[in-house]
Amino acid sequence: MPSIQVVASEHCPAPADTDLSVAIEQDETEDLPVTSGFFEKWAGRRADKPKAGTADIVATFLARIEKQKELLSEFEVDPAGFTNWRSAWFRKVAGGFGVSIGHDRVDAGDGLRYVVVDSLREVHEFLEDLGEHVRTDEIFQRALKANHKLRSNRRTGASAS
Numbered sequence: 001m002p003s004i005q006v007v008a009s010e011h012c013p014a015p016a017d018t019d020l021s022v023a024i025e026q027d028e029t030e031d032l033p034v035t036s037g038f039f040e041k042w043a044g045r046r047a048d049k050p051k052a053g054t055a056d057i058v059a060t061f062l063a064r065i066e067k068q069k070e071l072l073s074e075f076e077v078d079p080a081g082f083t084n085w086r087s088a089w090f091r092k093v094a095g096g097f098g099v100s101i102g103h104d105r106v107d108a109g110d111g112l113r114y115v116v117v118d119s120l121r122e123v124h125e126f127l128e129d130l131g132e133h134v135r136t137d138e139i140f141q142r143a144l145k146a147n148h149k150l151r152s153n154r155r156t157g158a159s160a161s
Helices: 038-045 057-077 120-136 138-156
Strands: 090-093 096-100 114-117
Antiparallel strands (some): 090 096, 096 114
């Protein structure tokens, strides 16, 4: 039976087990001892990986709104120490807080992409209302789907048709 000859090198100074047998034929692998219960433990949880873009666009947008609420809570706790500005849809501006409808060029209808509100309470209220709006407005949902398709096409290099 062939064996692997392992020689010490500068990258691996200690030689490995030099008597390690190599199973060449399929029937020889049946004689090898199982060294862990990995497959037995995890094989029952095997699943197909979800394809990109198959998630419900409304659920995805609602998850983004929830993330904005978390960021807003972080900001409320420590405004001076808040460092997640690149992820946040809100900004401190003259007269209050500016809030965008995401980072994409999508609007919530009638060209509404950005608002300025007076307080953090109104930012929370705006995010709540935006969540309700995405659940109920089919035109907004179609705009989100079109935006998702456009972004996906850009990533994959497909033409935007």
